[in-house]
Amino acid sequence: MIRPAHRFPLLSRLLHWTMAVLVLAMLFIGIGMVSTVSSRYAQLVAIHKSIGIVILVLVAIRLINRLLNPPPPLPADLPWWQVVAAKASHWVLYLLMFALPLVGWAMLSAAGAPIVVFGAVHLPPILPHDVAMFAVLRAAHTVLALLLFATFLAHLGAALFHALIRRDEVLPSMV
Amino acid sequence: MPDDETDHAAPDGGTPDTATLLKRNPLQLIAIGVVLAATAGAFAYTGGFLTPQRLSPNHFVDAMQTAAGGPHEGFRRAHAKGICVAGHFVGTLQGRALSSAAVFASGQPVSVSGRLAESAPDPFAKDSSEAVRSMALRLQPAGAPEWRMAINDTPGLHVSTPQAFYDNVVASTPDPATGKPDPAKMQAFLAQHPETVAFLARMKARVLASGFATDSYNSVDGFIFVAPNGARRLVRWTMQAEEPFATLPAAERAAKPANYMFDDLLARVAKGPIKWRMIATLAQPGDPNRAAEVWPANRTHVDMGELTIDHVESEATGNCQDINFDPLTLPPGVAPSDDPIPFARSAVYSVSFRRRTEEAKAPSAVANKSAGARS
Numbered sequence: 066m067i068r069p070a071h072r073f074p075l076l077s078r079l080l081h082w083t084m085a086v087l088v089l090a091m092l093f094i095g096i097g098m099v100s101t102v103s104s105r106y107a108q109l110v111a112i113h114k115s116i117g118i119v120i121l122v123l124v125a126i127r128l129i130n131r132l133l134n135p136p137p138p139l140p141a142d143l144p145w146w147q148v149v150a151a152k153a154s155h156w157v158l159y160l161l162m163f164a165l166p167l168v169g170w171a172m173l174s175a176a177g178a179p180i181v182v183f184g185a186v187h188l189p190p191i192l193p194h195d196v197a198m199f200a201v202l203r204a205a206h207t208v209l210a211l212l213l214f215a216t217f218l219a220h221l222g223a224a225l226f227h228a229l230i231r232r233d234e235v236l237p238s239m240v
Numbered sequence: 241m242p243d244d245e246t247d248h249a250a251p252d253g254g255t256p257d258t259a260t261l262l263k264r265n266p267l268q269l270i271a272i273g274v275v276l277a278a279t280a281g282a283f284a285y286t287g288g289f290l291t292p293q294r295l296s297p298n299h300f301v302d303a304m305q306t307a308a309g310g311p312h313e314g315f316r317r318a319h320a321k322g323i324c325v326a327g328h329f330v331g332t333l334q335g336r337a338l339s340s341a342a343v344f345a346s347g348q349p350v351s352v353s354g355r356l357a358e359s360a361p362d363p364f365a366k367d368s369s370e371a372v373r374s375m376a377l378r379l380q381p382a383g384a385p386e387w388r389m390a391i392n393d394t395p396g397l398h399v400s401t402p403q404a405f406y407d408n409v410v411a412s413t414p415d416p417a418t419g420k421p422d423p424a425k426m427q428a429f430l431a432q433h434p435e436t437v438a439f440l441a442r443m444k445a446r447v448l449a450s451g452f453a454t455d456s457y458n459s460v461d462g463f464i465f466v467a468p469n470g471a472r473r474l475v476r477w478t479m480q481a482e483e484p485f486a487t488l489p490a491a492e493r494a495a496k497p498a499n500y501m502f503d504d505l506l507a508r509v510a511k512g513p514i515k516w517r518m519i520a521t522l523a524q525p526g527d528p529n530r531a532a533e534v535w536p537a538n539r540t541h542v543d544m545g546e547l548t549i550d551h552v553e554s555e556a557t558g559n560c561q562d563i564n565f566d567p568l569t570l571p572p573g574v575a576p577s578d579d580p581i582p583f584a585r586s587a588v589y590s591v592s593f594r595r596r597t598e599e600a601k602a603p604s605a606v607a608n609k610s611a612g613a614r615s
Contacts, residue, residue, distance in 0.1 A: 221275070
């Protein structure tokens with residue numbers, strides 16, 4: 066493998082791979098839990114809420130880290146449209162990693178449901194009890210989650226394109 | 241075009257343009273396609289999109305809506321006709337020994353709100369039917385997690401598994417040609433489900449209480465009470481009416497006005513609070529934790545506390561109308577058991593809640609009424 070001249074700092078790489086696992090797990094748990102009536106349902110919902118709040122905290126740390134430690138430059142010979150796609154998709158990923166946990170928290174608040182994470186920690190509602198608002202946020206949660214999954218697929222495809230076809234420094238800079 | 245600048249094959253051995261790269265690496269391109277397709281496929285599989293036969297909460301609610309002749313928009317998909325109630329609960333010392341739930345901890349009154357309802361999916365059904373009656377409650381101790389329950393006046397449930405519940409709904413769905421359920425389908429279901437036959441016999445044998453106040457409500461499902469010392473007991477419970485039992489002959493019931501049970505409740509609460517005792521039944525090892533099976537009558541009963549309802553009001557924005565009485569909203573000290581039904585109820589209630597909150601709702605059958613002073 067190419068030894069990258071520019072590598073992401075260790076904290077950036079740790080945050081990236083930890084969140085990669087959590088976000089992917091979250092997407093699968095989310096789509097799985099809303100489609101089951103089995104005894105796994107309650108456990109999945111509980112885990113979903115807990116991971117959601119962990120992601121919210123991690124993405125805040127990650128944004129600060131990114132501003133303090135800017136990512137290494139993209140390959141200089143990358144076509145302009147791939148540069149645009151790379152930058153735009155990263156900001157979409159950041160936006161969705163903030164939006165999904167916040168919409169999830171807000172929608173449970175609007176439903177008047179208790180918000181319990183890690184089995185015992187009760188989070189306060191961030192919106193008043195309003196089921197019309199719940200309906201909007203609940204629909205938004207699904208749409209945003211599907212958008213996140215689509216953006217994740219594009220991100221994965223682009224990473225593999227850099228690693229297997231361009232064989233440039235992009236993937237080595239993150240491992 | 242800017243990419244004319246950057247996208248050329250590099251003559252000096254740098255990276256060629258993207259189209260050339262893709263042409264030179266067909267196997268890598270296929271490999272990437274396979275990885276992406278497999279990931280998307282796994283996601284679709286997890287969401288049940290590749291296995292339409294797998295039971296999902298959406299299937300349940302669809303089937304229930306079809307059986308009801310279509311959705312009643314804005315209303316609960318089951319137990320659609322109801323009224324909001326409020327009051328308090330006071331736990332006992334014995335209750336405290338059995339469960340560390342905050343509602344039993346202090347012996348002080350705990351704020352309660354809830355809903356009394358009829359099980360029919362039609363929110364304007366006449367009260368004269370023999371519909372199941374239900375009591376849904378939120379017990380909200382100050383500064384501690386709340387407890388929601390949704391309990392019925394039936395001797396257990398007619399089925400013990402989510403699949404059987406679904407199959408029963410499908411078997412009871414009216415045939416579009418005749419407008420009536422196909423008796424052969426129900427016969428076939430009953431032949432497979434002796435527990436349902438036994439349940440129907442118990443239902444036939446019971447004497448129907450005259451109304452909400454004289455009725456008693458059972459947890460139907462088994463739950464685990466966790467004692468302060470960590471001991472876990474499988475229990476069911478009943479909200480047992482303190483009101484003297486009364487019944488109404490079928491003929492008298494049929495002659496009553498459409499909303500008589502709700503009118504009676506309003507009139508009764510106007511005269512004073514109604515009370516129920518919460519009685520837990522402790523399972524013995526080997527007792528079936530299946531909702532359609534009853535436990536032997538000699539099991540130990542524990543008086544957990546007293547429920548007082550002193551206020552009744554019509555459904556409206558912000559009150560019980562807008563609450564999902566999810567039976568798995570449990571406080572520390574109460575836990576789900578291996579009874580599979582509450583998990584399915586939780587999942588299905590969530591879909592019902594989601595659908596009705598997206599719809600415009602007409603006023604409830606019993607609208608703009610209230611009785612009793614709020615305590």
